[in-house]
Amino acid sequence: MSTGRLPKVAGISPALTGVPQNFVPSHSAPSDPTRGERSNNPGGALPAAGHDRLACWISELTTLHELTDRLGGTGTLTEALRELLRAGADLLGARRGMFFLRPSDGLGPERLIGHGLSHAELGHLETVPPDSAPHTRLLDPQPAAPGRPEVELTHRDIAHDEALHPRHREVAAQLGCAASYAVPVAVRVPRGPRPAGGQLGVAVWFYDRPAAPDARQRRLLGRYLRRAAQHVANRLELARARTTVRAVREELLPRRLPALPGVRLAVRHRHGPGRGGDFFDALALPEGALGLAIGSTNGSGPATLAATGSLRSGLRAYAVMEGEDPVAVLSDLELLLRLTEPERTATALFGYAEPPTQGLTPTPGPPASGRGGTRRLVIASAGHPPPLVVGATRVEFAETALSAPLGMLACWEAPSVQLDIAQGETVLLYTVGLLRGTGEPLDGAFARLEAAAHRAPPAVRADPDALADHIVRTVLPSDLEPAEEVVLLAARF
Known part of the structure; x- marks a missing residue:
């Protein structure tokens, strides 16, 4: 039986000749009158057993x-x-x-x-x-x-x-x-x-x-x-x-918070699979003053971790030298970032809580907790979300000055603001991961954070650890791993 040439594929004419299409099944008997001595199969169809094997292979x-x-x-x-x-x-x-x-x-x-x-x-x-x-x-x-x-x-x-x-x-x-x-x-x-x-x-x-x-x-x-x-x-x-x-991240962050009279601190840190550029710090400064810092470095990977460690180390040094002026601290930090990481940006917030003997002033009306008085907290922010003040009678965001992140301007500078923190009130500092973790637009995330603080019972507001747990549990979905790193620092005066 003659066979034709195989068709051309992509313009190439195959050199091999066609394969004969006649098939003699080994199981057929020559004496079968319906088959004859030779079974002609001009269509090239496989026998039933071949079909079964092919179907089995395809299924597997x-x-x-x-x-x-x-x-x-x-x-x-x-x-x-x-x-x-x-x-x-x-x-x-x-x-x-x-x-x-x-x-x-x-x-x-x-x-x-x-x-x-x-x-x-x-x-x-x-x-x-x-x-x-x-x-x-x-x-x-x-x-x-x-x-x-x-x-x-x-x-x-x-x-x-x-x-x-x-x-x-x-x-x-x-x-x-x-x-x-x-x-x-x-x-x-x-x-x-x-x-x-x-x-x-x-x-x-x-x-x-x-x-x-x-x-x-x-x-x-x-x-x-x-x-x-x-x-x-x-x-x-x-x-x-x-x-x-994760181990490197933990080593870049403080292992313990300082113990100062008149202040209770708590921190919650949740890792995410992404960035890893968040940092925080709480520093015991001379004469009983307290320095509070929090920030985020853009990017991800080992280079971001290295930059984050450098920024935190620099911030600690500048806070010791000129912590009473938060604007000067962030200005020095911005200069450090431009010199060491010129292509990187970061947000940061630094607050200086004056010593109790210097910053405590009488408060009119009944005391908020224990004895009356307020403590001054001076804050400077470089593109970071504003702190949230939570007390027995108020829950409100601090009116920080609008400013650009570090590394975005030729020379960063923004005015500082002063907060009068009543005795028994707590200041919450947080990274943007807490807001993004809600899955809502930024305005909705701020509203959700404020509502979570409003719903905190009085006993929870009086305990910074309980308040931090309440905020994280209420603001972030409990059944999902955070999409990025989250830091929440609570300071109750």
């Missing part, structure tokens, strides 16, 4: 693509591990599972993640002796045969497996786990049966009845895990990097 590839795509949508290490367990349960026909994360490089973290298992149930599983647990033998594998380490661990019927520890069978009966299947998860390397130092942990799935995955299920799971392991490894590195950055 589609399933693996969907599961891998779903895994790619996870953003954190915990989300990736939970998705891996859920996908494995779908492929194996299991209902529950757990992942014991212990990277073989020894850098951590170690974590136990469950799918369909509560924290209490995971705790029960951890009481199983290591030599009988369904995963520890794969964490530190022993050769099952000379030169061949174990690559899976199957318990078809836990209740009747006398080789298992009695505690293993007892816990499995309590949790309703009749069988288990465990495999190591590792980032593969081109050579060797197992990667050296590439193991991430062990995944275990549990069946409600005695069972074991068949060859097709194990093959599909293996293909999925080879793709999933790299994604989990990437999320592991990201989690480690975030932990390192």
Whole structure:
């Protein structure tokens, strides 16, 4: 039978000749009168068995693509591990599972993640002796045969497996786990049966009845895990990097607040996945005065952290030298920023609370708390949100002067303002992350912050720690991680 040439593709004429289209199925008998000795198939159609195999391959590839795509949508290490367990349960026909994360490089973290298992149930599983647990033998594998380490661990019927520890069978009966299947998860390397130092942990799935995955299920799971392991490894590195950055952030901020007579301080600091350029400080100045500072540096990453540390260190030095003049403090800070980070901007606010003997003046009318009097707080702001004063009889924003952030003008300067803080009132300083975390426009965010302070009971207003907790809990959505860093500093006089 003659065949035509293959069609041209993109203007290229193939040099190969066509393949004959006649097919002789091996299962057909020559004596079959309906088929004859030779079955002509001019259309090139596959037999039924070929169609079934092709349909099976397409189904498997589609399933693996969907599961891998779903895994790619996870953003954190915990989300990736939970998705891996859920996908494995779908492929194996299991209902529950757990992942014991212990990277073989020894850098951590170690974590136990469950799918369909509560924290209490995971705790029960951890009481199983290591030599009988369904995963520890794969964490530190022993050769099952000379030169061949174990690559899976199957318990078809836990209740009747006398080789298992009695505690293993007892816990499995309590949790309703009749069988288990465990495999190591590792980032593969081109050579060797197992990667050296590439193991991430062990995944275990549990069946409600005695069972074991068949060859097709194990093959599909293996293909999925080879793709999933790299994604989990990437999320592991990201989690480690975030932990390192968080540690650096903490080192750049004061570890403790000063203890001064007549002042109680509290701070709340919530990390976000983004910027990391917020800073705050509370300084004990000569003669019992107090310096309060807060600010935000634009940008993100290690360079922003370095710039933030430099600004905070410079602000502390300038506050000690000329803290009585907040405008001079911010002017010096602006000069430092222009010299060291000419392409960067920052917002900052510095307040100088005069010593009690100098700044305390009589207040007409009944005292707000304990004894009468006010304490003067002089504030200068460089593009930072205004402080919120919260007392027994008032909740209002301070009228700070409108000014540009540091680094935006050739020479920054703005007038300072004086606040008279009555005894028992609290001054709240906060970063813009608190406002953006509401998800509302700026005007609505300010209104939400003010309303949260209004709703604080008198006992909460009298305690800066309780007030800070109330503000964060009321203003920010409790079920969401903040989109960026949030700092709230409360000073009650």
